[in-house]
Amino acid sequence: MFVGVDIGGTNTKIGIVSKLGRVVAMSSFKTRSPREPQDFVKEIFANIEKLLHANDIQLENIEGIGVGVPGVVDNNGVVVNATNLKWKDVELKEIFKEYTTSKIVIGNDADCAMLAEWKFGGAKGAKNAILITLGTGIGSGIILDNKLYRGAHGTGSECGHMVIKFDGEMCSCGNRGCWEVYASAKALTRRTEQAVMQNPNGVLSKIVSQYGRASAHSCFEGARRGDSVSQNLMNEYIDYVVCGLINLTQIFHPEMFILGGGVAKEGLNFVKAVDAKLNDFLKKNNFEPTVLVKRPVLENNAGIVGAASLAMDV
């Protein structure tokens, strides 16, 4: 048995995961970020022990603990940077080691999601695959030649900060025109807010007031209702998502992309539209074979399963 810990900006999920990727039991608690890593890890272990106890498993019988973090993690288990948690150079592995002699592996959350899909989900058997999460930012996890790509320095990939619009809008990273400024869920929300301001009496405005606030969901909802403003926003958004996927295809030519994050949950039509637009371009450019665009199979549990998989791998 393994333990997977999926640290999110809002919730932290803990799961007991079998070798075959099955979630035997899970629990979650509020991350309450920003907070001190020491105090936070203490709460994680209190929850792990509670979960193990409830399932009659001893901590000694856990073969390893994997931890997924929304940020940049190096090969030594140091969280170099995690903006949402407001952590910088946190020696997370060392703090975990104070509680257990089990194997501890710390990794990036998108890397975990990719690993879960590759070991137990829709990317099983793929030699090269890329998972992209469209959320507050854009995360990426890459399988190259049958293993997770970690870069020369173990810090993985940050595809969301690839520039797709030179001299474009400001990104939180300090650069301009990054992919996530245009293709994250947050970007779609921002565009929706702008559209509502310009069209205070339109369909989109009504949807937004109905839900109390604009979100990526509002625009999907508007498009489904046939609102042309929403549909235009949607098409523009799909173009931005596809632009990044074209870049990654030019660089990697993977077998498949897996599109995760809240936006991809909005329905198969979105993923289908992205797939059609990407492959239309690739066909014109003589790329063979086509590159599949899929939704994750594991959905909500991918974070826990992927984190646990980290400990299975190393």
Next chain:
Amino acid sequence: MFVGVDIGGTNTKIGIVSKLGRVVAMSSFKTRSPREPQDFVKEIFANIEKLLHANDIQLENIEGIGVGVPGVVDNNGVVVNATNLKWKDVELKEIFKEYTTSKIVIGNDADCAMLAEWKFGGAKGAKNAILITLGTGIGSGIILDNKLYRGAHGTGSECGHMVIKFDGEMCSCGNRGCWEVYASAKALTRRTEQAVMQNPNGVLSKIVSQYGRASAHSCFEGARRGDSVSQNLMNEYIDYVVCGLINLTQIFHPEMFILGGGVAKEGLNFVKAVDAKLNDFLKKNNFEPTVLVKRPVLENNAGIVGAASLAMDV
């Protein structure tokens, strides 16, 4: 002994290369593109035989022949597409096989240059390194985890067609805003021509008339002479080059970039300026360690040595 064949749009070079990457003898002839692959390979073998004869080496004693092609090559030695040669789906390996029983390996020219630098040049010992050639287009060769990255389908990387300006200028590939539209040597030449038209009496105009035509070199020359128009063009050009290198660092975080092609030969100052601008950005973004930017060590012979290396590897 190995034979390396470096097919270029203008010249085709042939070399006898030792296991240690030393060019024992070489010759070259005009490619005279576009031409039929059959006829072209016949001329290549006539030249190989002449070269071997002059150096008292039997074709039977050649352990392998590697061929570098300016285009997309798949795992089966098929040239999927080589724009400058006007070739599409040419089974080049099969044609070579009609002349010899030696091992034949066909590869992309930038991949060859990367392989040469990695085996015998400035990237020796690097785990992850990326070679970029700034020429008519932008070529790329990538070493990942101690081997040449070929993609899921063996066709390697086309980093030059990564979009850096969404909805930007048209590229020959049919997409808009590709890196090579802004950062190839050809792009700098085009900008120089535009500047000359706008400033027919400026320093840059004089340089261009002196050489008979605009080239990337004219702008470098103008910048050296202190001409502000040339210096602005130069700075803008460096920004575009760095933009692509930032993207590749976000994705790969390699140990080093090797900048090849005619532009990089213009002097160490250009490469130094690119290195300074890239690392200034990376420092602000907490990338550690720094990413070196270097010129190729093997320069003109890299194509031949790299092609020969293909045959050493497989």
